[in-house]
Amino acid sequence: MRIAFLSSSTGWGGLERNLLRYAQWMKEIGHHVELNCVQGSPLEVTASTTMLPVRCIPRQRRHFPLAAAKTLNQHLQQSRTDFLWIRDPRDLSLCSLAVRGTAVDLLFHQGMQIPRPKSKPWHHFRFRRVSRWIAPLHYLRDEALANTPLKPAQIEVIPLALDSKWFTAPRTAEAKTHWGIPPHAQTVGLFGRIDPLKGHSTLIRALTESGDAWHALIIGENTPNANRDYRFELQELAQTLDVAHRVHWHSPTEALLTAYDACDAYAMCSASETIGMVTIEALARKVPVLGTNAGGTPELLGFGTQGTLFDPGDWNALAIALQRIESRPIADDAHVEQFSKSGALKKWSKTLATIRPSAS
Numbered sequence: 001m002r003i004a005f006l007s008s009s010t011g012w013g014g015l016e017r018n019l020l021r022y023a024q025w026m027k028e029i030g031h032h033v034e035l036n037c038v039q040g041s042p043l044e045v046t047a048s049t050t051m052l053p054v055r056c057i058p059r060q061r062r063h064f065p066l067a068a069a070k071t072l073n074q075h076l077q078q079s080r081t082d083f084l085w086i087r088d089p090r091d092l093s094l095c096s097l098a099v100r101g102t103a104v105d106l107l108f109h110q111g112m113q114i115p116r117p118k119s120k121p122w123h124h125f126r127f128r129r130v131s132r133w134i135a136p137l138h139y140l141r142d143e144a145l146a147n148t149p150l151k152p153a154q155i156e157v158i159p160l161a162l163d164s165k166w167f168t169a170p171r172t173a174e175a176k177t178h179w180g181i182p183p184h185a186q187t188v189g190l191f192g193r194i195d196p197l198k199g200h201s202t203l204i205r206a207l208t209e210s211g212d213a214w215h216a217l218i219i220g221e222n223t224p225n226a227n228r229d230y231r232f233e234l235q236e237l238a239q240t241l242d243v244a245h246r247v248h249w250h251s252p253t254e255a256l257l258t259a260y261d262a263c264d265a266y267a268m269c270s271a272s273e274t275i276g277m278v279t280i281e282a283l284a285r286k287v288p289v290l291g292t293n294a295g296g297t298p299e300l301l302g303f304g305t306q307g308t309l310f311d312p313g314d315w316n317a318l319a320i321a322l323q324r325i326e327s328r329p330i331a332d333d334a335h336v337e338q339f340s341k342s343g344a345l346k347k348w349s350k351t352l353a354t355i356r357p358s359a360s
């Protein structure tokens with residue numbers, strides 16, 4: 001099948017990273033893949049280091065980009081594209097217009113919540129053009145059905161997945177030493193953007209009640225353009241609470257396998273995370289996860305059967321969970337398998353074949 005992936009984003013977060021990952025996976029299993037992205041964007045720069053064919057597009061306006069839609073429509077027909085695959089809501093206007101009058105099926109791979117109703121006439125036009133809306137969690141599917149004109153037949157659930165290395169790479173015995181943590185310290189990790197909504201202060205406060213054996217490994221940087229050095233504020237908080245010597249700070253890195261291997265627990269402390277890839281990564285590395293009972297985290301943790309849930313901001317509950325870590329559940333293999341590359345590709349291949357049996 002011929003699949004055109006498209007993103008007009010100039011950012012570099014989960015939406016863009018996963019779009020690139022799935023484009024590579026689809027090429028690996030034999031599909032003809034093309035990536036449409038903005039020239040000079042992090043997505044285009046990163047994709048240029050892969051074997052993916054890249055077509056540069058301008059960053060069009062969000063609403064009613066008629067000229068850009070006409071150009072894309074012509075390209076899709078000339079290239080005999082079967083599927084147009086997008087993730088960013090801002091691209092829905094462009095692509096719903098572009099597939100009009102073509103045989104192209106529009107796939108929307110959801111990565112964000114839809115908290116408010118989408119019931120305007122233009123919403124009905126856009127959502128009607130979607131051949132299949134893929135939600136990574138059931139709660140996102142239910143939210144989409146409640147707040148958009150989408151019909152049940154248009155939506156299905158396929159969890160986000162990780163590369164095979166997350167499941168197959170052996171755990172590194174020297175991981176703690178690599179990250180500057182005392183070898184016998186119990187370590188709880190928190191990785192990603194440093195922002196008040198991510199709950200770093202909850203973890204730091206939990207250290208005051210969890211026992212001197214617990215250290216925190218925090219990897220990340222401040223939210224870009226936030227005009228606030230929140231990491232510095234957190235470091236001051238750790239000093240005030242006299243736990244600074246047990247908090248280990250590191251800059252962002254793509255090499256996180258050993259970071260999880262250095263952890264005896266992982267804390268997902270966000271006020272509400274749509275779907276935390278770090279949670280899935282921790283599960284894949286067999287690290288016990290302590291997560292907030294909000295957003296997509298409860299479903300990722302099997303509503304408490306595959307990890308421990310606590311209320312956002314409840315640092316005392318997190319401290320108690322750390323103290324009792326030996327009795328906390330670790331996700332079983334059957335639960336974790338749904339986030340594997342092989343499992344996801346089987347589901348995606350079935351979905352594509354169902355939509356376009358003649359092209360499979």
